[in-house]
Amino acid sequence: MPEGHSVHRIARQFALHFVGHEVAASSPQGRFAAGAARIDGHVMTQAVAVGKQMFLEFDNGLWLKVHLGIYGAWDFAGDVTADATMASAAGRMGQTNQKGTVVGAHEDSLSSIGAPRRTRLRMAEQEVEGTVDVFPPDPVGAVRVRLLTESTCADLRGPTACEILLPEEVQASIDKLGPDPLLDDSKAAEDRFTATVLKKPTPICLLLMDQSVVAGIGNVYRAELLFRARLNPHIPGRDLPEKTVRALWKDWAKLLRIGVETGQMMTMDGLSKEAYDGAMASRADRHWVYHRTGEPCRVCGTPIVMEEIGGRKLYWCPKDQA
DNA sequence: CATCGATGTTGAG
DNA sequence: TCAACCTCGATGG
Numbered sequence: 395m396p397e398g399h400s401v402h403r404i405a406r407q408f409a410l411h412f413v414g415h416e417v418a419a420s421s422p423q424g425r426f427a428a429g430a431a432r433i434d435g436h437v438m439t440q441a442v443a444v445g446k447q448m449f450l451e452f453d454n455g456l457w458l459k460v461h462l463g464i465y466g467a468w469d470f471a472g473d474v475t476a477d478a479t480m481a482s483a484a485g486r487m488g489q490t491n492q493k494g495t496v497v498g499a500h501e502d503s504l505s506s507i508g509a510p511r512r513t514r515l516r517m518a519e520q521e522v523e524g525t526v527d528v529f530p531p532d533p534v535g536a537v538r539v540r541l542l543t544e545s546t547c548a549d550l551r552g553p554t555a556c557e558i559l560l561p562e563e564v565q566a567s568i569d570k571l572g573p574d575p576l577l578d579d580s581k582a583a584e585d586r587f588t589a590t591v592l593k594k595p596t597p598i599c600l601l602l603m604d605q606s607v608v609a610g611i612g613n614v615y616r617a618e619l620l621f622r623a624r625l626n627p628h629i630p631g632r633d634l635p636e637k638t639v640r641a642l643w644k645d646w647a648k649l650l651r652i653g654v655e656t657g658q659m660m661t662m663d664g665l666s667k668e669a670y671d672g673a674m675a676s677r678a679d680r681h682w683v684y685h686r687t688g689e690p691c692r693v694c695g696t697p698i699v700m701e702e703i704g705g706r707k708l709y710w711c712p713k714d715q716a
Numbered sequence: 717c718a719t720c721g722a723t724g725t726t727g728a729g
Numbered sequence: 730t731c732a733a734c735c736t737c738g739a740t741g742g
Contacts, residue, residue, distance in 0.1 A: 535736080705730075707722095
């Protein structure tokens with residue numbers, strides 16, 4: 395379910411709590427027993443997120459590649475870093491816009507009683523569920539992989555991809571992906587995205603979802619980015635003004651940064667505070683157009699349209715994005 | 717309690 | 730283009 399921002403946040407948890415530690419790897423479900431055996435007992439040396447893919451490196455040179463797909467989720471138990479620290483961790487990675495908001499009160503309150511904390515990371519947000527009495531906890535449901543250090547446990551369920559790769563296979567995998575602005579916010583990355591889009595006859599709404607064009611964007615960010623740009627989703631990439639394409643890249647970089655810092659898909663930062671509070675109060679929906687079929691556009695009141703394209707649902711305002 | 721659908725990708729046809 | 734993958738919250742009866 396996650397788009398790029400949550401995968402980066404999950405990678406941060408591994409960087410903070412697993413890298414440098416010996417990891418016991420198993421497959422409680424059994425389906426990945428052979429793969430788990432290949433990394434069991436090794437020290438994790440690196441955790442990298444590229445778009446929606448995550449790569450974990452071990453000291454025997456093997457990598458675990460995980461893609462959560464639409465159902466996948468990681469459950470962390472034990473020592474897990476709560477929101478506030480995640481934001482500062484992201485800040486250390488070169489983020490700007492770091493919010494001073496502290497939301498990690500759970501951490502202190504729970505660690506003060508010395509009990510392991512249980513945090514679950516799923517979809518776009520991080521939930522602290524409380525404490526567990528036993529560490530590690532019994533696996534719940536079909537756990538494809540369990541990674542365990544002396545103090546932190548990570549359970550993977552329902553992934554689209556979970557496999558052991560050689561270094562060259564990791565490289566090949568990454569080479570298939572377009573630029574990820576959190577990994578590379580250089581002019582070169584923007585140029586690469588821009589050149590690709592300007593070359594294609596494909597509608598921009600499909601290009602934004604194409605992971606080889608730009609990594610990490612999913613259906614929510616796609617719809618929201620197009621609305622924020624007031625862009626008709628059907629315009630072929632090659633028909634767009636170059637500055638429009640560059641603006642899309644910059645806006646994606648901005649939304650991704652905010653998403654990693656907050657753990658939420660904030661796409662309405664352009665709203666006035668009153669309008670934003672109103673939107674948040676009236677419905678749990680914090681989006682401009684995503685999942686708002688038939689509801690009035692927040693800008694012009696025209697009913698939001700939904701159409702299927704490329705097997706996915708596309709939401710847009712036919713007036714503002716004419 | 718049963719059914720639906722989802723922030724995704726792959727591979728068959 | 731579409732089914733399959735695989736999980737679970739939301740929805741409806």
